Amino acid sequence: MSLIYVLNGPNLNLLGKRQPHIYGHETLVDVETDCRKLASKLGHEIRFHQSNREYEIIDWIHEAREDGAGIVINPAAFTHTSLAILDALNTFEGPVIEIHISNVHKRESFRHHSFVSHRADGVIAGLGTEGYQLGIRRVATMLKTERKD
């Protein structure tokens, strides 16, 4: 059983209340519950975090270097601004999947660039909160493949 970090950036604590026409009605607690169910089905453990503070996300990535096998991350607005999160992810060796609930490419042009995509092994955008499930599945598949190599 390995540990997958699911990290969430600023304002995602308001999921379900915040612009539901863009981000849907599910709360972050709902997302966490679904992630935990899926992870245990796949034989993995999850550490699920959200913060509005960039340094906390960086600290969790550093923690993942010690005990994490993979990272699923929705960096929210830090996607488009944070070289520091990219640098932290570049120190992590396992699979990294970037998630966006909305299709950022269909939105304002300032959402089209992602620092995190320079490191992510895959990017999921516009599939709603289901993106988290798909991200966890992909990390699990990549971990299985790594083990066979």
Ligand code: DQA
């Ligand atoms: C987001 C997209 C970002 O552009 C935005 O700043 C967010 C959420 C998404 O999940 O669609 O906060 O990452």
